[in-house]
Amino acid sequence: METLLKVEDLRVWFPARVSFIESLRGKKRYVKAVDGVSFEVKRGSVVCLVGESGSGKTTTARAILRLVEPTGGKVIYEGKNILEIPKKELRKWRKEAQIIFQDPYESLDPRMTVYDTLSEPLRVNKLIGSEEEERELVSKVLEDVRLVPPEEFMGRFPHELSGGQRQRVAIARALILNPKFIVADEPVSMLDASIRTQILNLMMDLRDMYGLTYLYITHDLAQARYMGSDIVVMYLGKAVEVGSVEEVIREPMHPYTKVLISHVPVPDPKVAATRKKIEIKGEPPSPIDLPPGCRFGPRCPFAKEICFKEEPELRWVNGRMVACHLV
Amino acid sequence: MGRDVLRIEDLVVHYETMAGPVKAVNHVSFSIGEGEIFGLAGESGCGKTTIALSIMKLLPYNGKILSGRILLGDVDVVLLTEEEMMEVRWKKVSMVFQGAMNALNPVLRVGDQIAEVLVEKEGWSKERALERAKELFSLVGIDPSRVYDYPHEFSGGMRQRAIIAMALVLNPQLVIADEPVTALDVVVQSKILDLLKRLRDELGISVMMITHDLSVIAETSDRVGIMYAGRLVEHARAEDLFGEPAHPYTKALINAFPSIVGERKRFEAIRGDPPNLLNPPPGCPFHPRCPYAMDVCREKVPKLVKVGEEHEAACFLIGGA
Numbered sequence: 001m002e003t004l005l006k007v008e009d010l011r012v013w014f015p016a017r018v019s020f021i022e023s024l025r026g027k028k029r030y031v032k033a034v035d036g037v038s039f040e041v042k043r044g045s046v047v048c049l050v051g052e053s054g055s056g057k058t059t060t061a062r063a064i065l066r067l068v069e070p071t072g073g074k075v076i077y078e079g080k081n082i083l084e085i086p087k088k089e090l091r092k093w094r095k096e097a098q099i100i101f102q103d104p105y106e107s108l109d110p111r112m113t114v115y116d117t118l119s120e121p122l123r124v125n126k127l128i129g130s131e132e133e134e135r136e137l138v139s140k141v142l143e144d145v146r147l148v149p150p151e152e153f154m155g156r157f158p159h160e161l162s163g164g165q166r167q168r169v170a171i172a173r174a175l176i177l178n179p180k181f182i183v184a185d186e187p188v189s190m191l192d193a194s195i196r197t198q199i200l201n202l203m204m205d206l207r208d209m210y211g212l213t214y215l216y217i218t219h220d221l222a223q224a225r226y227m228g229s230d231i232v233v234m235y236l237g238k239a240v241e242v243g244s245v246e247e248v249i250r251e252p253m254h255p256y257t258k259v260l261i262s263h264v265p266v267p268d269p270k271v272a273a274t275r276k277k278i279e280i281k282g283e284p285p286s287p288i289d290l291p292p293g294c295r296f297g298p299r300c301p302f303a304k305e306i307c308f309k310e311e312p313e314l315r316w317v318n319g320r321m322v323a324c325h326l327v
Numbered sequence: 328m329g330r331d332v333l334r335i336e337d338l339v340v341h342y343e344t345m346a347g348p349v350k351a352v353n354h355v356s357f358s359i360g361e362g363e364i365f366g367l368a369g370e371s372g373c374g375k376t377t378i379a380l381s382i383m384k385l386l387p388y389n390g391k392i393l394s395g396r397i398l399l400g401d402v403d404v405v406l407l408t409e410e411e412m413m414e415v416r417w418k419k420v421s422m423v424f425q426g427a428m429n430a431l432n433p434v435l436r437v438g439d440q441i442a443e444v445l446v447e448k449e450g451w452s453k454e455r456a457l458e459r460a461k462e463l464f465s466l467v468g469i470d471p472s473r474v475y476d477y478p479h480e481f482s483g484g485m486r487q488r489a490i491i492a493m494a495l496v497l498n499p500q501l502v503i504a505d506e507p508v509t510a511l512d513v514v515v516q517s518k519i520l521d522l523l524k525r526l527r528d529e530l531g532i533s534v535m536m537i538t539h540d541l542s543v544i545a546e547t548s549d550r551v552g553i554m555y556a557g558r559l560v561e562h563a564r565a566e567d568l569f570g571e572p573a574h575p576y577t578k579a580l581i582n583a584f585p586s587i588v589g590e591r592k593r594f595e596a597i598r599g600d601p602p603n604l605l606n607p608p609p610g611c612p613f614h615p616r617c618p619y620a621m622d623v624c625r626e627k628v629p630k631l632v633k634v635g636e637e638h639e640a641a642c643f644l645i646g647g648a
């Protein structure tokens with residue numbers, strides 16, 4: 001498969017608040033929300049970004065879409081660095097790449113009907129000749145997300161929809177501009193289990209129908225396995241392991257991935273009883289004052305001296321990429 | 328298992344609203360044994376929290392227990408006055424409320440918030456109460472010296488541990504934990520679940536584990552009750568519920584939880600949305616979404632029938648008309 005998108009050493013640092021005294025000394029500190037993330041997205045694949053909250057998943061996605069300005073790195077899409085393209089091309093990028101947010105309650109304007117929500121992007125981008133054409137497109141996209149019959153949903157406001165229906169509208173809005181690449185940021189984490197499967201299956205069907213490519217963000221490894229072809233495991237702003245979902249989950253190499261996977265709950269009491277958890281201390285620190293060396297070092301059950309001195313680079317090991325001195 | 332710590336019989340709870348009664352809990356019965364972790368599972372709005380609040384007698388003003396019994400030992404709490412409930416809450420049963428870890432008072436030291444319960448309810452001296460708080464801290468795995476910290480100095484996992492410590496302050500037999508790990512990260516979540524299991528082992532307490540997440544149930548519970556639209560549709564020992572689910576909803580719900588182990592396959596989703604409890608459908612509440620619905624399912628509500636040892640389900644497909 002051909003590479004559609006390549007993220008290279010992406011960095012997004014936010015200025016952190018410093019005390020008055022520190023500011024007099026001209027001291028600057030940063031929240032290193034994303035601090036060296038690299039991965040590739042093949043056309044038609046689903047790459048899952050996983051990691052605990054605060055690990056930088058959302059910021060990575062926002063930087064790729066240029067909804068936040070990166071501090072450094074490259075985002076190469078079809079051969080062009082998105083971080084350097086002129087304004088005009090940026091507009092094109094924003095049509096081609098769409099995002100679906102976590103909270104369908106917040107992401108839809110409560111004062112807009114479904115019809116207006118879906119036709120707005122068409123109008124803003126001046127893509128429509130006539131009203132009939134517009135109605136036809138809206139109708140079609142509603143059918144695509146299985147809000148049928150479409151006429152029944154066009155006039156509704158968000159509060160007249162269930163959580164699952166709202167997320168379908170959000171997906172329809174992302175689809176209406178015929179994008180190639182869709183970022184979905186925890187799109188089902190606010191939904192109930194039975195509705196969740198509906199939405200996940202819908203997203204997979206749409207991918208097959210339209211040849212879409214997804215960057216799928218989730219904190220849930222089981223969901224990543226359900227959806228993904230590849231996985232990027234993040235810890236404190238850094239990609240620590242990148243590879244095929246099946247392989248990484250079956251045989252994690254990075255100690256953090258090992259720990260994480262060992263703690264994932266399994267919906268089967270027989271299996272749950274036999275799984276061994278890897279002990280680990282504490283919770284992730286803040287990405288402001290990162291320790292020297294490996295940022296997982298202070299919590300790593302396997303850490304050696306070198307881990308506290310040198311930061312490990314992401315490098316190829318047996319068909320995947322791992323950032324650890326020990327592998 | 329020993330005797331029952333909690334027995335709920337035919338509980339019916341409604342909320343009065345401008346639009347009419349919300350039928351939150353409909354003829355629910357189950358029991359929890361001594362030292363048992365009982366998982367109460369179901370999607371949001373199916374009545375789990377309402378059952379917990381009924382046990383605690385802390386329903387909001389518009390919530391009414393219309394019928395049924397809630398036996399804690401031999402005492403039916405439905406019949407108790409508010410004054411009598413003061414002797415029950417904390418001492419016989421306590422509750423870890425959903426989101427309580429984010430509701431600690433930010434200007435009070437965590438230890439003082441725990442000690443306060445003992446000072447106010449039991450008339451203990453502040454010193455003695457703080458000693459007890461330290462003891463509880465070490466029990467739940469927090470360094471006792473941190474009783475002097477403020478909530479913002481605690482990580483999320485530590486705050487949840489402190490809330491659990493608080494629930495244990497007067498040695499209850501039963502702790503109700505309402506979504507105790509929802510919104511916590513995987514590793515923290517797993518440690519909190521281990522803590523609850525350890526407390527059960529060490530103290531012999533019973534736990535009612537309320538969650539929408541079946542993998543949390545699978546990791547912790549001895550027995551499970553599955554709720555749908557205010558009704559208990561199936562209950563069984565955990566291995567049996569996951570191994571041989573009988574109710575179509577239970578089967579579908581289990582299939583809504585992908586796993587990191589086992590075969591990787593596409594699940595069939597349940598169509599539609601859960602019903603509104605203001606106007607639940609007639610008959611079996613699951614029939615509008617059930618792929619196997621028959622005529623009788625639209626007319627009558629199925630009763631729980633035995634499908635195995637300690638295993639019952641309410642579905643016409645498996646009998647019980």
Ligand SMILES: Nc1ncnc2c1ncn2[C@@H]1O[C@H](COP(=O)(O)OP(=O)(O)O)[C@@H](O)[C@H]1O
Pocket residue numbers: 014031032033034051052053054055056057058059060287
């Ligand atoms: N606009 C911002 N300003 C300052 N810090 C931010 C901003 N956005 C995110 N962060 C911080 O960056 C880190 C990563 O956040 P985020 O990308 O949202 O993580 P995730 O999506 O994995 O939970 C967090 O520590 C968060 O507090």
Ligand SMILES: Nc1ncnc2c1ncn2[C@@H]1O[C@H](COP(=O)(O)OP(=O)(O)O)[C@@H](O)[C@H]1O
Pocket residue numbers: 342343344349350351369370371372373374375376377378387389390604
């Ligand atoms: N104070 C209230 N007034 C009216 N309806 C309520 C109230 N509290 C809860 N409900 C309704 O009762 C039903 C059961 O709610 P709840 O017990 O909170 O469910 P769960 O804990 O399973 O999510 C839901 O339909 C909910 O909307």
Ligand SMILES: [Mg+2]
Pocket residue numbers: 057058059
């Ligand atoms: Mg996020």
Ligand SMILES: [Mg+2]
Pocket residue numbers: 372375376377425505
């Ligand atoms: Mg609840």
